[in-house]
Amino acid sequence: MNKEHMKISGRIRPVDIEELCAAIVSSVEQNTRLRLHGMDSKRGWSSAWCVPAQRSSKDLHALDMRGFDGIDIYEPEELVLRVGAATPMSEIQKHLQGNQQELSFDPPDFAPLYGGIAGTGTLGGVIACNLSGSRRVRSGAARDCVLGIEAVSGRGELFRSGGRVMKNVTGYDLPKLLTGSHGMLAAMTQITMKVLPASETSVSVLFFNLEPDRAVVVMTQALSSAYEVSAAVYLPASVATQAVPAATNTLTVLRLEGAEKSLPARVELLRKHLMEHGDSELLQDDESRALWSFIGDARFFATGERREDLLWRLFLPPSRSHHIDAFVRQLGEAYYFLDWGGGLAWLGISNEIKEKRVACEKVAAFALEQGGYGVLVRAPDELCGVFGGFSALGAVENALMERVRAAFDPDGVFSPV
Amino acid sequence: MKMPVPDSETIASKDALVSGLRKILPSEDVIDDPAALRAFESDGLSAYRQPPLIAVLPSNTGQVSEVLRFCAQHGVKVVPRGAGTSLSGGALPLADGILLGLSRFNSILDIDYDNRCLTVQPGVTNLAISKAVDADGFYYAPDPSSQYACSIGGNVAENSGGVHCLKYGLTSNNLLGLEAVLINGDVVRIGGAAMERPGYDLLGLLTGSEGLLAVITEVTVRILPKPPLARAMLLGFTTATAAAKSVSAIIRAGIIPAGMEMMDKAAVHAVEDFVHAGYPLDVEALLIVELDGVEAEIDHGIAIASSIAKEHGACFEQVSQSEEERLGFWAGRKAAFAAAGRMSPDYYCVDGTIPRRALPEVLEAMNEMSARYGLRVANVFHAGDGNLHPLILYDANVEGELERAEDFGADILRMCVDKGGVLTGEHGVGVEKRDLMEEVFSQTDLDVQQRVKCAFDPTSLLNPGKMFPRLRRCAELGAMHVHGGKLAFPELPRY
Structure with missing residues (x-):
């Protein structure tokens, strides 16, 4: 690859x-x-x-x-x-x-x-x-x-x-x-x-074992609150267990950042606001930072077998992002997690599967159905660019993009590959 | 201010154009009566007036598409207009052009709390967006001072700002999607409820393109949860330098206030005479610093800002103790333009941005210019992001004063550029600053921008005469690359 x-x-x-x-x-x-x-x-x-x-x-x-x-x-x-x-x-x-x-x-x-x-x-x-x-x-x-x-x-x-x-x-x-x-x-x-x-410091608020639809509700409530949540992710069990040693099932994580003196007050207000979803635990300092670099850098897909996955980034309307769970189960041989409160789904498909293009077509169609789009960001040679940054655009939009490109580079001297 | 020479053939064919447009739109939505056309003759930059040849008021995207296609076929220029509050003449009509008004596009199409976004038609006012979601605890962050009147379509065209930009961004940072119509009638959809969009960032490009690239017909904005609490502080200083240094020190201390405004002595006095906001009159500069969020964090921020202000010799400090008092602090700032209007028959609002540290010398130089031009100036300033709004007071009935005010304003903007700043922070280039663009950009820089224009509008029919100081035909821009940027075009018309 x-x-x-x-x-x-x-x-x-x-x-x-x-x-x-x-x-x-x-x-x-x-x-x-x-x-x-x-x-x-x-x-x-x-x-x-x-x-x-x-x-x-x-x-x-x-x-x-x-x-x-x-x-x-x-x-x-x-x-x-x-x-x-x-x-x-x-x-x-x-x-x-x-x-x-x-x-x-x-x-x-x-x-x-x-x-x-x-x-x-x-x-x-x-x-x-x-x-x-x-x-x-x-x-x-x-x-x-x-x-x-x-x-x-x-x-x-x-x-x-x-x-x-x-x-x-x-x-x-x-x-x-x-x-x-x-x-x-x-x-x-x-x-x-x-x-x-x-920010001087950051705290992660962890909710354990939520179902994906419930997790999206938690993330939405958190991001719609006035408590300045700076990140919200949902990790299915396969990802969560690698991310946090204490996790045995799914993990929903919210991050808050601020001044050492005043952040705890905001954290407590948020936990109270989300009380109906069960108990939450806190992760501080280095542990919190390690978790966020694991998530932000998508390290799950950079280690072990997952290093070889066909890797997608799907940009979804957050409220529809939980549908990916059922979709991934149906697809088989695939893993995912949600960042950006559900606005970004990372999805890896095992490189071992036979019908790669068919699987990818299903992913692209899924993203479109949900009102978003996807880009295959790690692809085998034969699929490079097939599900790329322009694939989800209509003909009118693509023609306009091409005119804009030509305005800068009429002879096509710049090659991205 | 010179506009492109009107095309006499187009003007002569007015009747034919009207009847063609009336095949697309109901008769009453095509305005050709000279008296009725006067309603559109200027925008917020009222020194310039020009009735359009024809005005059209379409009601849906299909009609906009057909009107634009019609105009492209007949080679007729089009000037889009939202609420007509532009302060740079962005919606100034053309004598040989059609004014395309979007006032009928006034519906909120969808409120989507789960995805924290709202889809509206471009004629909806900025304030109406926030009002629509207020009861549910949300708001739309960019808040230009004309927000009760200005339309969101106009905000997109101008990339409007407001007093909360440092923390919450300009229009372009608060958009998720657009529907836009090109001059050939093509309808382009960009983005929606998802956070990213495929392809190049045309959303970013169209925002602030001043109606030169496309006509916006639908806008999806991001909405934010309202902060639970906001408090404002008034901080008075005996020198503008001390005030400016306090602003930098507050930011350096890690505090990004929701708003940080500065007024000079002239502005403070003008405002206090008018609205009695309780501002101290014995200061050379007054800061309004607003913090928002949860109470503990506001208290923390206020304590830091207060100690920094004291270190810099603040002679006045007051922290709002109630929502009423906070709004009172802002009432003065928000009335600054109206207060200037009371001090003088006319005022000219300038809009430049500078690196903040240059503020003291810029204010000093402005006072010298004020003496030289014989015109008073009052300063309000978005201090947090370096955006200056000098208000030059003049009387249009006195021969030559308007021209003097404009020259004064141009000198201020040249100085902004000289100090590392730019011509406009939030009002746009329009016709007003068009001829100063070469102060900022090289001819190559402008050619690159004009080629982008050509990608959207190859015959330059959309809002011509705005933003670019020279007429360039797309064919010339295209042919030029063989010779690099070395060719000069002294023969090209300037307007």
Whole structure:
């Protein structure tokens, strides 16, 4: 799985904007394509996401963006961070932690899902894939925190959009458009992010042994309460027992974050609010943090046999997410858990099953029926892009997306795979 | 302010266009009477007036689609309009254009508490959304000060803000889905109750696109549970610098207030004379800091903010002890524009954003400019997110004062850009700041944006004359890439 789909016939590593523009112009002239990468931790993700029509038989060169790294501006009191796009996440997080700040969208680390080493990856990769973790349900997505972008288009032109201030409606919001575009519109060289104060502490409230429909009710009530729940997940028994040693059956977990002094009051108010659903237990500090990285990084699907699963992310209306339980049972050989209060379902299908495409078609249809959509983010070669980021769109929407892409890259120089 | 030269052929064919449109819409929904058209001649930027050639008031998406397709076929320009409260002239009509009013799209279509979202038609007002879910303990967070009148469709077009943006985001951070119609009549659906959407982020792109890309016909917004409690503090300072430094220190201490507003002395006095909010008159700058949430956390936040303010030499502090008192604190701030209106026959509201730390020097420079232009200025400021709203006082009946006020405003915005900020934080570019876009963006930056426009509207019929300072045809933009950004187009018309 996640093999290179096409042979890389050249590698380019520009050191500055001028070289980057020249590399792109020369690729257009020589009729080759460029696959952008930083630390290459999300290759499998992007190849699964893109649709087959976006591939071509042109020669493919790897465009290494790692020359564009380093922190340019970090002003904690202004809540602003401007970095080279290929700045490693580990470096960014080190600086932010030193100032009790964070990227509020909880950037997940998916490198281990693709056999990579935990802690690798760049901000450019996170933004290009619009990856948000469990706090997304409260604090918004990666795209909500991007203030400004500098990038080079498929025409080899450097452009900027957005800025460094918190509130800005000057011109089209191209930072949002580029976020999640998987390197198919432009090569980002610099990214400006909004950062926020990190909470002093976090507490997880655990409900044991709830049925999925009941769990969704609990999560909905929690997220509809005024107690600022920052994450809500449901783990079926197979996942829960790996996540928390004390779990023997299903686990529903709510996370609250805040100041050490005042958080306990909010935790108690929430527990009281949810009393009708039975007793709950608390998980604090390191145990709580370990649980959330297991969930946010989808580690269940990065270990043991599950490492080989065909892996889906389904974006569902939270109120309908519990239907996945019956669906997964019917499908057989599959595992799931819910994040984002039910808004995100991770679903893995055993790589051993015979009719992979048929199973995947069922998953895609299930997501659509529920009013959401799904993307196969870890796929065997033959299914790469078949259930990708554009598959759920109608013809009108797809045609518009293609016109938008061509506005940035008329010659199709950027290849996501 | 120059608009594109009206096309005389289009104007001459008005009767034919009217009869064509009346095949799509009921006769009374196609307005061609010059007197009736005057109702649409301006928006919230009332210094500019221009009746449209024709106004149409469709009632459903099918009609919008047919009207746009008709306009595309006949090469007629279209200006979309919500409630007409734009402060940047985003809904200013064109003499040779059709004004497409969305006032009939005024229904709430679905309230979905389980998924914490609401689907509405674009003509529903911002406040009506919050009111619809208020009794059940929810609200819609972005709250522009025009919220009782402005429509959600207009909020989407302008990416409107409000006083709670630092904590709760702008419009674009609070949307889940849209239905939009392209100029060719195609109906595009983006998102819904799910939190993410397939493909590129067109929801993000359309939000704040000022009616240049598509006409919004349906909006799904995210709603939030109302905080159980909110308390506001008034903090007075003898210098604007001390107030600004307190704002930064509060944020640095890890507190993100629900709202953090600042008024300068002129604004405080104007407001106090008008609504008697109880503001101290002996301060150079006044902060309103609002915290929301559960009581223990509000108390914690207030204690921190209070000690920071004292460290920075605050000379006045008052914490609201009741909901009535809290609303009283806000009544002054919310009346700031009206108070300016009482001080002067006319005022011009500027909207720039700066990195917060530049505030003291920006305020000082503004006072110098005020003396130079001979026009008074009062400042209200979304201090938490660096969004300035200087109110320039002038009298339109005095020859040359409007022009002077506009020049003053343009100078302020140039200064914002110079300090690392931008032209507009929440009011939009529209016609007002169109000609300043080159202060922020290079020609290449603007070309990239205009090519996006071409992907939606290849013949530039949707709201032309707004946002971009130069007319560029899509064919020229497309052909140019061979030569990179090196070609200059001095011969292109500017308007």
